[in-house]
Amino acid sequence: MSAPSxxxxxxxxxxxxxxxxxxxxxxxxxxxxxxxxxxxxxxxLVLTIDPAKRLANSLGLHEFxxxxxxxxxxxxGETEGELWAMMLDGKHAFxxxxxxxxxxxxxxxxxxxxxxxxxIADTIVGNQEYMATEKLYxxxxxxxxDLVILDTPPVKNALDFLESPGRMAQFVDKRIMQWFLxxxxxxxxxxxxxxxxxxxxxxxxxxxxxxxxLEDIAVFFQHFKELYEGFQERxxxxxxxxxxxxxxxxxxxxxxxxxxxxxxxxxEQLKIRRMPLLGVIANQCHxxxxxxxxxxxxxxxxxxxxxxxxxxxxxxxxxARMRSAHNRLLMLQTYEQELVSSVQQGLTSSQGLHQVxxxxxxxxxxxxxxxxxxxxxxES
Amino acid sequence: MKIRDILHSRLxxxxxxxxxxxxxxxxxxxxxxxxxxxxxxxxxVDNFHASFPSIFDSPIGYExxxxxxxxxxxxxxxxxxxxxxxxxTVRIRTIVQLILKNRVAMLFLNATPGAxxxxxxxxxxxxxxxxxxxxxxxxxxGHALGILRVPGTAMQLMRSGPIYERAKQxxxxxxxxxxxxxxxxxxxxxxxxxxxxxxxxxxxxxxxFKTLGVLLNRVSIPSFNQDETTLLSRLSEATDDQNSLDVxxxxxxxxxxxxxxxxxxxxxERLNAELGYDVLSLxxxxxxxxxxxxxxxxxxxxxxxxxxKYRTEKS
Numbered sequence: 239m240s241a242p243s244x245x246x247x248x249x250x251x252x253x254x255x256x257x258x259x260x261x262x263x264x265x266x267x268x269x270x271x272x273x274x275x276x277x278x279x280x281x282x283l284v285l286t287i288d289p290a291k292r293l294a295n296s297l298g299l300h301e302f303x304x305x306x307x308x309x310x311x312x313x314x315g316e317t318e319g320e321l322w323a324m325m326l327d328g329k330h331a332f333x334x335x336x337x338x339x340x341x342x343x344x345x346x347x348x349x350x351x352x353x354x355x356x357x358i359a360d361t362i363v364g365n366q367e368y369m370a371t372e373k374l375y376x377x378x379x380x381x382x383x384d385l386v387i388l389d390t391p392p393v394k395n396a397l398d399f400l401e402s403p404g405r406m407a408q409f410v411d412k413r414i415m416q417w418f419l420x421x422x423x424x425x426x427x428x429x430x431x432x433x434x435x436x437x438x439x440x441x442x443x444x445x446x447x448x449x450x451x452l453e454d455i456a457v458f459f460q461h462f463k464e465l466y467e468g469f470q471e472r473x474x475x476x477x478x479x480x481x482x483x484x485x486x487x488x489x490x491x492x493x494x495x496x497x498x499x500x501x502x503x504x505x506e507q508l509k510i511r512r513m514p515l516l517g518v519i520a521n522q523c524h525x526x527x528x529x530x531x532x533x534x535x536x537x538x539x540x541x542x543x544x545x546x547x548x549x550x551x552x553x554x555x556x557x558a559r560m561r562s563a564h565n566r567l568l569m570l571q572t573y574e575q576e577l578v579s580s581v582q583q584g585l586t587s588s589q590g591l592h593q594v595x596x597x598x599x600x601x602x603x604x605x606x607x608x609x610x611x612x613x614x615x616x617e618s
Numbered sequence: 619m620k621i622r623d624i625l626h627s628r629l630x631x632x633x634x635x636x637x638x639x640x641x642x643x644x645x646x647x648x649x650x651x652x653x654x655x656x657x658x659x660x661x662x663v664d665n666f667h668a669s670f671p672s673i674f675d676s677p678i679g680y681e682x683x684x685x686x687x688x689x690x691x692x693x694x695x696x697x698x699x700x701x702x703x704x705x706x707t708v709r710i711r712t713i714v715q716l717i718l719k720n721r722v723a724m725l726f727l728n729a730t731p732g733a734x735x736x737x738x739x740x741x742x743x744x745x746x747x748x749x750x751x752x753x754x755x756x757x758x759x760g761h762a763l764g765i766l767r768v769p770g771t772a773m774q775l776m777r778s779g780p781i782y783e784r785a786k787q788x789x790x791x792x793x794x795x796x797x798x799x800x801x802x803x804x805x806x807x808x809x810x811x812x813x814x815x816x817x818x819x820x821x822x823x824x825x826x827f828k829t830l831g832v833l834l835n836r837v838s839i840p841s842f843n844q845d846e847t848t849l850l851s852r853l854s855e856a857t858d859d860q861n862s863l864d865v866x867x868x869x870x871x872x873x874x875x876x877x878x879x880x881x882x883x884x885x886x887e888r889l890n891a892e893l894g895y896d897v898l899s900l901x902x903x904x905x906x907x908x909x910x911x912x913x914x915x916x917x918x919x920x921x922x923x924x925x926x927k928y929r930t931e932k933s
Contacts, residue, residue: 260635261638439716439723442713442716445707447780451775451777451781495672495913496669496913499667499669526870527864529864529867534868540853540857544849545845545849545852548845552846553849556846563868563871563875564868600806
């Protein structure tokens with residue numbers, strides 16, 4: 239079986255997840271694939287956590303937020319498809335979740351004012367990832383999209399994302415909840431627990447965390463108990479989604495040693511977790527072609543005819559400079575190709591290795607973004 | 619900012635946008651300080667896939683291990699740090715084992731917001747006592763901010779108890795004049811924007827830090843004279859619609875170099891203006907500023923540059 243093309247993946251899949259080291263262009267790749275899938279007629283959502291304003295700008299927006307925002311594709315021509323973009327804001331999404339699930343305004347208010355809730359919403363590392371999976375559940379089940387492309391957060395421990403649904407779900411784990419809630423009465427749970435079976439350990443935790451904190455947690459759990467079923471259900475649904483046949487992972491890398499190392503690590507980890515890796519995108523690869531003697535002569539001539547008004551050594555200096563710059567570029571290309579092909583060895587024949595050349599300057603508008611994606615669409 | 623300010627720090631938290639060279643810079647700073655006779659510890663934070671081993675060709679674990687003369691490295695993993703922390707707090711090993719073996723207690727500790735970060739920062743504060751300098755290679759911007767904000771939040775949250783006290787001590791460590799946050803950046807517009815935003819957030823959310831440095835990595839030093847610039851732009855225009863692709867390629871290679879120089883000038887000007895002091899910079903190393911030549915070699919080159927800058931400052 240030969241590896242499916244990116245074009246094929248954009249047609250067939252419902253969820254594509256881009257992963258990789260920071261700074262390799264995951265967000266741009268997610269966006270450009272979204273643009274192409276929409277131009278192919280699909281209804282697409284690009285979900286990003288990276289608050290890069292440039293991406294919004296390149297999609298023709300000033301910025302986009304926690305709402306699904308339509309992107310005007312008219313600069314690229316006619317299409318029946320649609321492109322939507324959304325940036326995840328963990329705190330905002332968490333508020334939304336509470337609003338949706340809380341029984342009444344008083345409960346809502348009590349949750350908002352709870353210390354624990356505030357710390358989860360404001361500070362807690364991993365909340366972004368958790369909310370990403372929450373939102374993922376929403377858009378997949380309710381959004382009516384043909385395809386969702388998820389740009390994962392730039393984490394050093396790149397697996398945080400895959401593990402984060404579990405981390406939050408653990409916090410609202412039934413056993414912990416029961417610990418705090420006992421038989422559901424609202425008051426005196428601490429006293430009751432301290433005389434209960436887990437009393438020793440609970441007492442110790444009180445010692446470690448402070449009794450006030452445990453009280454806060456108990457109150458938090460009371461308000462959260464109706465959310466509990468929902469959390470578990472969604473957590474399981476998202477986990478199942480990660481392994482669905484219409485879902486797949488794409489590893490994005492740039493041809494540098496650290497990014498390639500992270501990519502290889504991901505290949506391995508996805509295999510261990512039985513999560514479907516569809517391919518690797520090597521982004522920002524330098525590309526050039528060797529120069530012939532004839533072209534050097536042509537260039538020399540071109541320099542001379544353009545430098546009548548310039549200092550006499552300019553032509554020689556420029557020729558030397560260009561030769562050296564071009565030689566370095568060719569060396570870099572060879573080096574990068576070696577690095578990139580070292581990733582190939584870990585892939586099966588059904589996992590493609592796709593290359594996107596580095597383009598000059600930064601991507602400023604929709605046509606430029608589209609152009610970057612064309613390299614992905616061309617099958618070599 | 620001077621390299622001296624960094625090399626003389628007791629505690630350095632290194633962060634920045636993904637892919638800017640945080641780990642290489644951390645390693646090179648550590649080597650420089652170690653070579654000047656300091657006992658230095660390089661710390662990775664709960665990294666499932668540690669990066670220092672590929673630079674020093676040596677595995678690292680929870681317990682610090684000597685990587686080079688005077689230079690040590692460790693990866694502070696959550697579970698081990700938690701055990702240490704519990705032993706220090708509860709003091710009785712059998713009780714600690716009781717907690718560590720209790721599934722519900724572990725679920726609780728694993729999931730309690732901020733516990734991971736406090737325990738790890740607490741371990742870093744402890745390690746500070748055994749070394750002249752500790753360099754922490756934090757994750758990328760957003761996550762690094764999350765970690766550094768936790769002690770402040772924990773103090774609000776706990777109001778009393780051992781975690782409260784510990785968080786207070788950690789904030790005291792942060793506010794030591796010789797503790798600093800060092801942000802790495804690249805001369806690219808998007809990276810510079812993110813660095814400026816991140817610096818603002820640190821100043822606002824973790825005001826304890828008295829020193830915040832920025833190190834601009836992979837800087838191209840201006841080398842084109844006026845006539846060369848003029849000629850290059852003419853060549854670029856002349857080859858724009860040229861059929862001969864290889865002539866165009868050669869011109870483009872030089873244009874590329876020049877654009878990197880321009881971007882470097884812009885980045886330095888912007889950062890100097892935003893920070894109110896001269897930003898430190900490192901030249902691009904390896905092939906065209908890529909990593910060509912191997913990461914350990916790049917780290918070695920950076921170390922040499924730091925040493926040279928330091929000598930220049932002294933004289």
